[in-house]
Amino acid sequence: MTGNTSIYINLLTDFGFRYVFGRIADKEFVISFLNALIGGPVPITDVEFFDKDYKGEADNDRALIYDLHCILKDGRKIIVEMQNRYLTHYDDRALYYLASDLHAQGNNEHWNYDLTPVYGIFLMNFEWKDGDEQYIREDITLYNLQTRKVFSNRLRMTFLRIPLLRKHPEDCKTTLDKWLWLFKNSETMEAMPQSFIQDPVFRKLAQATQYANLSEKDKEAYRKSLKAYRNAYTIYETERAEGRAQGLAQGIAEGRAVGKAEGRAEERRASFKTMLSFGITPEQIASKYKMQVDDVLRIANSN
Numbered sequence: 001m002t003g004n005t006s007i008y009i010n011l012l013t014d015f016g017f018r019y020v021f022g023r024i025a026d027k028e029f030v031i032s033f034l035n036a037l038i039g040g041p042v043p044i045t046d047v048e049f050f051d052k053d054y055k056g057e058a059d060n061d062r063a064l065i066y067d068l069h070c071i072l073k074d075g076r077k078i079i080v081e082m083q084n085r086y087l088t089h090y091d092d093r094a095l096y097y098l099a100s101d102l103h104a105q106g107n108n109e110h111w112n113y114d115l116t117p118v119y120g121i122f123l124m125n126f127e128w129k130d131g132d133e134q135y136i137r138e139d140i141t142l143y144n145l146q147t148r149k150v151f152s153n154r155l156r157m158t159f160l161r162i163p164l165l166r167k168h169p170e171d172c173k174t175t176l177d178k179w180l181w182l183f184k185n186s187e188t189m190e191a192m193p194q195s196f197i198q199d200p201v202f203r204k205l206a207q208a209t210q211y212a213n214l215s216e217k218d219k220e221a222y223r224k225s226l227k228a229y230r231n232a233y234t235i236y237e238t239e240r241a242e243g244r245a246q247g248l249a250q251g252i253a254e255g256r257a258v259g260k261a262e263g264r265a266e267e268r269r270a271s272f273k274t275m276l277s278f279g280i281t282p283e284q285i286a287s288k289y290k291m292q293v294d295d296v297l298r299i300a301n302s303n
Contacts, residue, residue, distance in 0.1 A: 008209045010187035012125055014066045015225035016209070017082045019218070022049060022068050026208060030070065032201045034078065036175035037121060037158060046073055064232050076117045077101060084125040084233060094120055094157055102155060115154040122159045123183065136164045136180070169193035178202065272300040 009016045021030040027047055035044050047070040064084035071077055079098070087093060101118045105111065140157040141150055165180045170193070172178045178196050182189075182205075192206035207213060214222060272285060282300075286293045 006187045007190055007211060008186050008206075009211055009214070009222055010226060010229070011183050011209070012082065012084055012187075013222070013225045013229040015218075015222045016186070017066060018068065019222075020205070020209065021080060024049065026204075028201050029205060029208075030068075030080075032175060032199075033080075033179050034072075034121075036179060038119065044072055047071065047078070064229065076119060078119050078121065080121045080123070082123045082125070084229070086126045090122075090124075091159075094122055094159075098155055098157065117154045117156070120157045122157065124159055124161050125183075126161075126163065134161070134164055136161055137176075170195050172196075175199070269299050269302055272296060276300055 009019065011017060011020055020026070021033065030047060031044050034047070038044075049068070049070050065082065065087075067079055067081035069077070069079055079101070081094075083090065098118050098120045102115055105115055106113075138159045140159070142152045142155060143149075144151045160180065162180055162184050165177065165184060167177060167181065169181060172181050172193075172195070178199075181193075182196075182202075186209065192202060196202040197206060211219065211222070276282070276285070282293045282296045285291075285296045289296070
């Protein structure tokens, strides 16, 4: 370990994510991951990368949110995105980006609406909104409610929530579990788990992702990426903490106001009941407090 640098690079950083999944020389890493997710009877054997950078993210977000675009042999487009912070309407955002890719296919004047499938994989380094049911994996597609069959396979989204994987390495039996475990623990682990390196892909990954094995140029790029990631994440966590503190303070203030109002109402109810028990009429009480007689009786008889 060198300074603030761990034995293995952090796969949640922009550099780590692209170094593992975006290099032509090591395609087997992303192929292993994609086969674990969408590999059907015919496994994925090759991918082709292409550049496509969606604009519009704030500077801090760019250090926490990044994506990779590739095409499979059968023409399917795959977008893999790493999200290290919660985004408002992130589900709508994912749908918008995939729909934009589908829409762009119509730029050819001779196009006949034969869409190429677009598949979005969203690695989420945060948990779902409070109150929602939590799943490690959630698959979304266009679905016919009447027939209960898939309406179209041209658009599909998979959300993977990294923090919800709470397994020990020896309990990770599937390739997908192993990948999610590595995303979550790559920066803190001291060695690749023995149960992982039985797979030649993870055995190679153990060598490729050791910081000491990087070139000097890559080491410098990783340190910059790690610093940007940590700075942006600190800003994000600070904003969240300030928001929680502000919400708590507002809740306490509102609670005090409600408590005072309830206390005044209780005092008035007890006062009205006492005056009525002494023979003071509702009309006299109403006149004194400038109220309607019915309101006096309602407050006096309330529980």
